[in-house]
Amino acid sequence: MTVRVSGRVVTPTGVIQQGCVEINGDRITAIAEYPSHRDGHWIVPGFVDIHTHGGGGHTFTTGDAEAAREAADFHLAHGTTTLLASLVSSPYELMRDATAAFAPLVDKGVLAGVHYEGPYLSAVRCGAQNPDFLRDPSLDELTELLDLGNGAVRMVTIAPERAGALDAIRLLVSRGVVAAVGHTDATYDQTRAAIDAGATVATHLFNGMRPPHHREPGPVLTLLGAPGVTCELIADGIHLHDGTLAFVAATAGPDRAVLITDAMAAAGMPDGEYELGGQAVVVADRVARLARDGAIAGSTLTMDAAVRQAVGAGVSIPDAIRMSTLTPARAIGLGDRVGKLATGCRADLVVLDDDLNIIRVMRAGAWV
Structure with missing residues (x-):
């Protein structure tokens, strides 16, 4: 099953202001823009x-x-x-x-x-x-x-x-x-x-x-x-x-x-x-x-x-x-x-609010 986490995605090459990380199992399968989404949370690597x-x-x-x-x-x-x-x-x-x-x-x-x-x-x-x-x-x-x-x-x-x-x-x-x-x-x-x-x-x-x-x-x-x-x-x-x-x-x-x-x-x-x-x-x-x-x-x-x-x-x-x-x-x-949000990497990510406080943590595709 594919899981999608959306927000401001920090990738190795910059920030996708309206983006989405797709995860299947314990791996990241895609990073994409998601223009219809308005979630302001930061999505960063673990x-x-x-x-x-x-x-x-x-x-x-x-x-x-x-x-x-x-x-x-x-x-x-x-x-x-x-x-x-x-x-x-x-x-x-x-x-x-x-x-x-x-x-x-x-x-x-x-x-x-x-x-x-x-x-x-x-x-x-x-x-x-x-x-x-x-x-x-x-x-x-x-x-x-x-x-x-x-x-x-x-x-x-x-x-x-x-x-x-x-x-x-x-x-x-x-x-x-x-x-x-x-x-x-x-x-x-x-x-x-x-x-x-x-x-x-x-x-x-x-x-x-x-x-x-x-x-x-x-x-x-x-x-x-x-x-x-x-x-x-x-x-x-x-x-x-x-x-x-x-x-x-x-x-x-x-x-x-x-x-x-x-x-x-x-x-x-x-x-x-x-x-x-x-x-x-x-x-x-x-x-x-x-x-x-x-x-x-x-x-x-x-x-x-x-x-x-x-x-x-x-x-x-x-x-x-x-x-x-x-x-x-x-x-x-x-x-x-x-250490990076990129296709093929282990699905480790952290969701942060505008003050950089933790909202959620995912490790190897599972929410902590």
Whole structure:
């Protein structure tokens, strides 16, 4: 049976002001103009979040499969139809167990993959990462994890100044895994070397990075200036000033800048005490901070709120949608399947009102 969803349709090439998305089963079968329809709702692709640690009181960071399902369901209700489960710096045993637990969820399509944010990160720029678990990259460790995941591991964040980092990046790229640069105190030259080795994503640009200086650009300007690097942005108005968000969106453009949540379990939950990577986190007035030193510890953001924040910062609606759908999908190698309203793609879409609040969410042809 064919289902038709009508409104202002955001496609990869622009906005059809009066359009219709036709769906049969779990696939989009047609995109067409629909001049007789006057529905003002925005019809956009399902959001793609390539960096999130949990939400709705549930976390990915402990490797619990049921908690992962609940966290994915929470973000699905906020329009995220494709997401990576991001771990934090952990002992090898936890990484191994989490990878084994999440691989079946990747096979079933609940998750799009696993993202290791650490443990191969800078102690100087560790942010909310647990410093007890930081270490240099190990090719043996990575190889075992990639073999265990059998395709489930999709991205790994590395600080390029750590011993063995470039070899680790080359290994990841050779295995079809996205190498990201983040939580780093690297120089311009060290960052450039990581890009030359194959790194293609900047993990939450600015946050957890040596600040730029006009005599030492460091990682931020190096990554921002590299045409082949996709730059993550935490669009919550806390991690980044709106002016910074707008600047990166304009400089990198919507084909390189992506919105992420970096959400933790506290997303969608009341203020209170939570946990992240074995560390106590206190959430007050939407802001999550480590209890021990007050460092920002992830976010309480959802992707629909990130889109509204970006538009409020001056990013156009079509660009904000691209930054939260097709561009992140392409960054993790899924741009031919999800992240766009196009014939043959999975039928993931979000219906938004004029204020960009969610009305309905569809994933694989089924309304949530």
